[in-house]
Amino acid sequence: MDLLSLLASDGYEMKRVAATRGGEYAGPCPFCRDGNDRFRVWPAQGEGGRWWCRKCGKYGDVIQYLREVRGLSFREACDAAGRVVPPSPFWRPKPRPPWEPRRTTPPGDLWQARARQLVEEGGRRLFQPHGQGKKLLDWLQKKRGLSADTIKANRLGLHPQDTWDRPEHWGLEPDLKDTGIPKKLWIPRGLIIPYCQAEHVLRIRLRRPRADGDPRYYLVKGSDTRAMVWGPHQHVKVVVESELDGMLLHQEAGDLAGVVALGNAQT
Ligand SMILES: [Zn+2]
Missing domain, CATH: 3.90.980.10 (DNA primase, catalytic core, N-terminal domain)
Incomplete structure (x- = not known):
C-alpha cells in the first residue's frame, strides 16, 4: 500500500520533481480536485509516505489518505494498510450507525x-x-x-x-x-x-x-x-484491492462478513 499507487488509482498522476527527503512527487490535489503540482508526496517519509497540498493545506499519511479520500474508518484504513490496530480496552462490538459517506462528495x-x-x-x-x-x-x-x-x-x-x-x-x-x-x-x-x-x-x-x-x-x-462497501453493517470486514474480487467475496460470503474494495487492482 503506497501513496503513489493509491493516487494513481484515483486518477491522480504524480511526477517526480525533486530528490529531497527520499524523493518528492507533485500532481493535482484530490481535495481541491485541481492543479498540476500543488499536491506533494514524499513516498519514503514515515510509514508508507506523507503528503501535503500547498494550496488547501491538507496533509497526512497513508491512513489519513484512506480515511479522507476513500472514506474508510480508522480501523478499515489500518486493515487496508496492513497495520495492526492495538485493541482499545474500551472497545466492544456494538451496532454500527448506518453507512454514511464521510468526507468524499458525490458528483453533481x-x-x-x-x-x-x-x-x-x-x-x-x-x-x-x-x-x-x-x-x-x-x-x-x-x-x-x-x-x-x-x-x-x-x-x-x-x-x-x-x-x-x-x-x-x-x-x-x-x-x-x-x-x-x-x-x-x-x-x-x-x-x-x-x-x-x-x-x-x-x-x-x-x-x-x-x-x-x-x-x-x-x-x-x-x-x-470512496471505497466500495458491501454489507456495511457487518462487524467483520474483509478489505480487498479489486472491486471485482470484492463482488465475488460478497457473493460467496456476504452473510459472514462485509467487504471493502479499495479499487487499486492492476489486473
Ligand atoms: Zn488541495
Whole structure:
C-alpha cells in the first residue's frame, strides 16, 4: 500500500520533481480536485509516505489518505494498510450507525445523469447474446466467478469503444491543454465498473482490454473516490484491492462478513 499507487488509482498522476527527503512527487490535489503540482508526496517519509497540498493545506499519511479520500474508518484504513490496530480496552462490538459517506462528495446532478446513461446502456450491451457483450459476460462468469445476479446488482456494463465528451456536459470545469484548447473527457472502451448507491451513480471506473495498454483501470474524471462497501453493517470486514474480487467475496460470503474494495487492482 503506497501513496503513489493509491493516487494513481484515483486518477491522480504524480511526477517526480525533486530528490529531497527520499524523493518528492507533485500532481493535482484530490481535495481541491485541481492543479498540476500543488499536491506533494514524499513516498519514503514515515510509514508508507506523507503528503501535503500547498494550496488547501491538507496533509497526512497513508491512513489519513484512506480515511479522507476513500472514506474508510480508522480501523478499515489500518486493515487496508496492513497495520495492526492495538485493541482499545474500551472497545466492544456494538451496532454500527448506518453507512454514511464521510468526507468524499458525490458528483453533481449533471455528472450523475450522464453516468447513469452510460451505466444503463452498458448493462444492456453486456447482456446482448452476441459479440463483445457475450465475450465480456463469459469472462466475468467463467474467469471472475460472478453470477448473473451479482453482475446485475453491481450494474456492470460494456463500453464498446473509446468516446470523448465535452466536460461541460458532465458539469465539469474544462481543463485547458498547454495550447489553450479544452481537453475532452475521455471514456475508454472496456468493462464499466460503476459505484451506485440507490439512485446515485458515484463513480465510473473502466477496466480496459489488455491490448489497449496502460492504465488498466481508468477513473472517469469527476468520479467519487470512496471505497466500495458491501454489507456495511457487518462487524467483520474483509478489505480487498479489486472491486471485482470484492463482488465475488460478497457473493460467496456476504452473510459472514462485509467487504471493502479499495479499487487499486492492476489486473
Ligand atoms: Zn488541495
